[in-house]
Amino acid sequence: NAGVMQNPRHLVRRRGQEARLRCSPMKGHSHVYWYRQLPEEGLKFMVYLQKENIIDESGMPKERFSAEFPKEGPSILRIQQVVRGDSAAYFCASSPLEVSPEQYFGPGTRLTVT
Amino acid sequence: LAKTTQPISMDSYEGQEVNITCSHNNIATNDYITWYQQFPSQGPRFIIQGYKTKVTNEVASLFIPADRKSSTLSLPRVSLSDTAVYYCLAGYQKVTFGTGTKLQVIP
Numbered sequence: 534n535a536g537v538m539q540n541p542r543h544l545v546r547r548r549g550q551e552a553r554l555r556c557s558p559m560k561g562h563s564h565v566y567w568y569r570q571l572p573e574e575g576l577k578f579m580v581y582l583q584k585e586n587i588i589d590e591s592g593m594p595k596e597r598f599s600a601e602f603p604k605e606g607p608s609i610l611r612i613q614q615v616v617r618g619d620s621a622a623y624f625c626a627s628s629p630l631e632v633s634p635e636q637y638f639g640p641g642t643r644l645t646v647t
Numbered sequence: 648l649a650k651t652t653q654p655i656s657m658d659s660y661e662g663q664e665v666n667i668t669c670s671h672n673n674i675a676t677n678d679y680i681t682w683y684q685q686f687p688s689q690g691p692r693f694i695i696q697g698y699k700t701k702v703t704n705e706v707a708s709l710f711i712p713a714d715r716k717s718s719t720l721s722l723p724r725v726s727l728s729d730t731a732v733y734y735c736l737a738g739y740q741k742v743t744f745g746t747g748t749k750l751q752v753i754p
Contacts, residue, residue, distance in 0.1 A: 575746045638692065640689060
């Protein structure tokens with residue numbers, strides 16, 4: 534059973550470009566969470582999604598950021614018009630249930646904005 | 648969501664037992680306590696979870712006193728490969744990890 538997959542692992546974007554980060558949850562998992570981690574800091578919750586639904590986006594910046602988890606295919610975190618402050622590691626996690634003992638994390642996507 | 652407080656860093660020699668304590672004074676009745684481990688450039692990895700008293704698995708033990716205002720992760724006989732950041736969470740998944748405890752195991 535493959536773990537949580539994220540791609541790309543590293544992404545470089547110039548200021549003003551768009552960044553698309555993909556997350557394929559573990560097989561059988563229908564709950565996906567996105568986190569952002571700045572250097573030397575802990576992970577900060579961004580958004581929680583189930584298939585075709587955004588359940589909680591309280592941690593998402595109000596502008597430029599969006600997330601989706603379609604019926605088919607991976608979950609996408611999209612950042613429009615990136616700025617230097619968006620440079621961070623973005624982690625995706627999945628779980629089989631809403632209330633689950635643990636989350637399974639992917640390896641992360643490291644976004645660098647130049 | 649309960650705020651957690653844990654030491655910023657700890658050093659330990661190989662082979663020693665390491666105990667990392669986390670305080671969560673305003674933990675809610677239905678909150679579980681979960682610990683994760685994170686290596687550089689990797690996503691966090693679940694270690695252990697408990698609600699009260701003691702939980703043990705093949706990796707660690709978790710001690711939770713009756714008032715549940717704190718918990719202690721115990722790593723038996725650490726090795727160099729246990730050098731990592733350890734996060735304590737009180738609540739469900741939609742939480743923000745704190746800065747964690749950076750454990751450095753020394754040869």
